[in-house]
Amino acid sequence: MMLWESFDKNEIYVLVMLIIVYAAFFIFPKRIPRQIALLFLVWGFAIATFFDFTIGGGLMDFYKVNDSDKYELIDLLTYFLFAPFGYFFVYFYHCFKINQKKVIFYILGWTLFGLLMERVSRFMEVIHYENGYSMKYSVAVFLVVQTMTALYYEWIVRQQNKNRG
Amino acid sequence: MAFSIFFFLTWLIISIFAVMRKRLSLVENTFVFLIIFIVSINFSWIISDELKLITITKEKLPYTAYLLHRSIIIPVLLLIQLNISVARDSFGWKAIIILSAVLLLTVANYLMTALNIAAYTNWNLGFDAIYFFLLNLVALLAYSIIERASEKVVNHT
Numbered sequence: 001m002m003l004w005e006s007f008d009k010n011e012i013y014v015l016v017m018l019i020i021v022y023a024a025f026f027i028f029p030k031r032i033p034r035q036i037a038l039l040f041l042v043w044g045f046a047i048a049t050f051f052d053f054t055i056g057g058g059l060m061d062f063y064k065v066n067d068s069d070k071y072e073l074i075d076l077l078t079y080f081l082f083a084p085f086g087y088f089f090v091y092f093y094h095c096f097k098i099n100q101k102k103v104i105f106y107i108l109g110w111t112l113f114g115l116l117m118e119r120v121s122r123f124m125e126v127i128h129y130e131n132g133y134s135m136k137y138s139v140a141v142f143l144v145v146q147t148m149t150a151l152y153y154e155w156i157v158r159q160q161n162k163n164r165g
Numbered sequence: 166m167a168f169s170i171f172f173f174l175t176w177l178i179i180s181i182f183a184v185m186r187k188r189l190s191l192v193e194n195t196f197v198f199l200i201i202f203i204v205s206i207n208f209s210w211i212i213s214d215e216l217k218l219i220t221i222t223k224e225k226l227p228y229t230a231y232l233l234h235r236s237i238i239i240p241v242l243l244l245i246q247l248n249i250s251v252a253r254d255s256f257g258w259k260a261i262i263i264l265s266a267v268l269l270l271t272v273a274n275y276l277m278t279a280l281n282i283a284a285y286t287n288w289n290l291g292f293d294a295i296y297f298f299l300l301n302l303v304a305l306l307a308y309s310i311i312e313r314a315s316e317k318v319v320n321h322t
Contacts, residue, residue, distance in 0.1 A: 035314040039196050046199040050236065053206045057214065058221075059228050071215050152195075159191045 004074045005067035011074050013124035014066075014081060021084040032094050036156065037087055040149075044086020047145055048079045062133035066126060078126065089146065090153045103150055111142040167280035171230035171238070174273065178241045188251045193311050194244055200307040201240040201300060208296065209235045218288040227282045234282075238273060242266060243304045251308070263301045270297040 004011050030037070052075075056063045066074050089110060092098075098106045118138055121127045187194060209231075212218045221231055246266035250259045274293045277283045 035192050035196075035311055038311065038314050039192055039199075042196060042199045042203070046203050049203050049206050053210050054232060054236075057210070058232075059223065059225065071211065156191055156195075163190075 002070065002072050004072050005070075008125075010066050010125040013121075013126060014074055014078050017081055018077060021081060025084045025087060028091065032091060036090065036153075039156075040086040040090045040153070041083045042086075043149065043152075044083040044089075045079050047086065048082035051141065052079070060131070062129070062131055062137070064128040064130055086149065089149055093150065093153060098150070107143065107146045107150060110146050111139065114142040114146075115139065167277075167282050168226040168230045170276065170280065171233050171282075175233045175237050178238055178245070182241050182245050182248075185245065185248060188248050189244075189308065190315075192315070193308060194248075196311040197247060197304055197307045198240050198244055201243050201304055202236060204300060204303055205235050205239045212288065213283075218286060220284045220286060222282050227280070230280070231277065231282050234273060234277060239270060239300070242270060242273075243301060246301060247304050247308055250305075263298070266301055267294055267297045270300075 052065055054060070056065060057069070061069075065078055066072055093106065096102070096106070115135060115138060118127065118135060122129070189197070213221050222228055243266060246262055250262040253259075271290055271294045274283075275290055278285060
């Protein structure tokens with residue numbers, strides 16, 4: 001594994017974003033149980049890894065992360081960048097008391113935010129589309145992932161409430 | 166043929182996990198699943214695409230079988246192993262269950278080569294067995310981490 005092919009704006013962007021999102025993670029008051037926080041950090045990392053190594057590589061190869069198709073250290077750091085987003089999705093879900101009426105707007109809001117971040121990532125050359133991929137396909141990815149995350153979080157909360165009796 | 170066999174195995178493993186008595190909570194099971202899922206995806210990518218130790222087929226359906234194996238069969242089988250092994254405190258029991266999981270996963274990898282999903286160039290089933298043994302230990306480690314995080318919550322309240 002190489003560190004990076006050339007140290008330029010994509011590496012700087014990833015490192016700056018890492019500092020911002022992890023600073024936010026530590027600064028924000030802790031509102032959700034420790035084990036659920038840990039779970040959704042890993043959830044965010046796993047989703048990024050899954051998509052990059054499934055539709056971003058292999059037979060489909062719809063996009064390239066950072067400078068090359070080779071596995072760089074900066075790619076690994078990029079996946080770590082996604083971990084706090086998994087956490088913040090459930091954090092604000094909890095803080096804003098999202099219910100059945102609000103959930104559609106909540107998911108649409110995060111999808112718009114995701115598309116905006118993807119646009120910035122393309123500008124900063126972290127993501128490079130390949131083989132006919134375009135941003136409209138990311139809408140489907142964001143909607144599926146965020147709906148699944150919301151449903152899973154609801155399931156966990158119900159299970160925990162049931163266990164408490 | 167390769168796809169059908171691996172699709173059946175995926176269905177079987179998920180069904181066994183769904184109906185079995187689970188000793189771990191939903192959060193613990195999900196956490197361990199995700200950790201194994203991340204390690205499995207990264208490891209399979211590194212040995213095939215980076216180090217070229219194995220060659221994965223370029224045909225779509227057999228390639229999908231490889232994705233099912235990497236992303237579902239390996240992590241869910243290790244979850245089954247973990248849920249069975251924590252049922253008893255005996256070291257012998259845990260060792261037997263872990264070795265059975267290593268054996269089953271190595272047989273699944275043998276099937277991948279026999280069905281031409283993967284070709285081993287500088288790799289062999291012995292390395293697979295060592296990798297699966299270490300992956301079992303990663304599952305146990307992940308379980309102890311999430312269990313400790315849960316205990317801390319209990320202590321606070």
